[in-house]
Amino acid sequence: MTGQRAGKHVETENESAPARNIVLKLEYCGRDFQGWQIQAGGRTVQGVIKENLEKVIRHEVNLIGAGRTDSGVHALAQYANFRTSNPVAIGQIKHKLNQLLPDDIVIMDCWEATPQFDARRSAVERQYAYLICERPSAIKRHLTWVLGRKLDRGMLDQMAAVVMRGRNFRNFCKSKSLKENSDCRVMSASWRRRNGLLRFEITADRFLHNMVRLLVGTMVSVLDGAITMRQFEKAVLAEINEKAKYIAPACGLYLAAVKYERGIR
Amino acid sequence: MTGQRAGKHVETENESAPARNIVLKLEYCGRDFQGWQIQAGGRTVQGVIKENLEKVIRHEVNLIGAGRTDSGVHALAQYANFRTSNPVAIGQIKHKLNQLLPDDIVIMDCWEATPQFDARRSAVERQYAYLICERPSAIKRHLTWVLGRKLDRGMLDQMAAVVMRGRNFRNFCKSKSLKENSDCRVMSASWRRRNGLLRFEITADRFLHNMVRLLVGTMVSVLDGAITMRQFEKAVLAEINEKAKYIAPACGLYLAAVKYERGIR
Known part of the structure; x- marks a missing residue:
């Protein structure tokens, strides 16, 4: 019984363990954002992407950006990665996310990276x-x-x-x-x-x-x-x-x- | 006395008679305008320029545009003319008007045209x-x-x-x-x-x-x-x-x- 429970517990952990490391390449117009990084009360790029991404992959997301652009600053090529165990097709993430996002953020590309990749540290x-x-x-x-x-x-x-x-x-x-x-x-x-x-x-x-x-x-x-x-x-x-x-x-x-x-x- | 009055009257007419025909070359971003032409309740390019121009030349202005751009349409080179008897220097009109105008309209150039010039009909x-x-x-x-x-x-x-x-x-x-x-x-x-x-x-x-x-x-x-x-x-x-x-x-x-x-x- 204990063994079974432990086994089940491990299985659950494996299921929830983020097996995929997904990278987003994005463009945004900084005009109506208080920069990249999530902050209380402000509309931020990280916050808006996280909110919509969580609707697509249905669990909480830790979104790591390559650089923290300031309020009003634009990005032609910002990169961000997140981990997920959701098996949703990579094309679907890009497509669904672009449908949900406001028009001042566009996901230009989306792919799976090696487990070690970190949008900030690997840059x-x-x-x-x-x-x-x-x-x-x-x-x-x-x-x-x-x-x-x-x-x-x-x-x-x-x-x-x-x-x-x-x-x-x-x-x-x-x-x-x-x-x-x-x-x-x-x-x-x-x-x-x-x-x-x-x-x-x-x-x-x-x-x-x-x-x-x-x-x-x-x-x-x-x-x-x-x-x-x-x-x-x-x-x-x-x-x-x-x-x-x-x-x-x-x-x-x-x-x-x-x-x-x-x-x- | 009557003659003097008549003389004075004529003089006043001459003073108020629009002796100068002034042309503006302008650029605007149409995004936040309901087009060029003045209309009730809408923010229009013609309306915003007229309002500010009247502060500079201190009388009512009839502003004629080369073309009526629609709501949301931009102009890289719109032309407009108006008549005035105010002797204010041409450089001052451009300078003061640009100071007063919101940043989605810029007067690129300003000069005096012949009396016959009409921004719309002469195009x-x-x-x-x-x-x-x-x-x-x-x-x-x-x-x-x-x-x-x-x-x-x-x-x-x-x-x-x-x-x-x-x-x-x-x-x-x-x-x-x-x-x-x-x-x-x-x-x-x-x-x-x-x-x-x-x-x-x-x-x-x-x-x-x-x-x-x-x-x-x-x-x-x-x-x-x-x-x-x-x-x-x-x-x-x-x-x-x-x-x-x-x-x-x-x-x-x-x-x-x-x-x-x-x-x-």
């Missing part, structure tokens, strides 16, 4: 893009920073090269704790004009809180003469301790890509 | 663009028709060529009156892929109500097999009397350009 590189509209615009206002004036491309390129040389970005981080590890390995940082917009692209192993928006805001403040190129350089190379004061608006920022250890699948 | 060509997003997208949802599937470019090109041969577009018009003049001189109509979007561009001397959206909706319905290419051709060439049934959503449509008799200035 080795993240890429952000920041879009600036140099002409006045009513149409681009929620998807770019509408600056409405032409920026000096030569100086921007110079500053991107400085960013590439940065190692410790403590001056470009919202957090006030100086104990926090502020090291970031920047793989690339560059400006280009594309589709009539000015686009800053930066790839690194990790990003600090508000780092890209503070970098872009400070670069624009150099162009405006609010601080000098040399001050910018000192701040990026952590030769001084002075928190950046200029932050670019969230609506211009996009989580653009995430690179994983063994490729994305 | 000789109008160009509309229609944007389709072929992949699922959360970001483009208010600025394109997110179809989420690849369209057959060869068939679209064929249909654009048919549209070029059209003369009477009575089948692609919301109005039910058959008496109305439905002749349009189409100067160009073409599809292209640009910036990852499929873009239909059409230029004509005039457009009927909902004409572009009905044309695009019907072209997509041909691709979907809902009607045949031959039926589309018959409808465009007005060989039959059958109102188009498929209308593309307003959010993909843009008033893209207006051409004037003697150039724009």
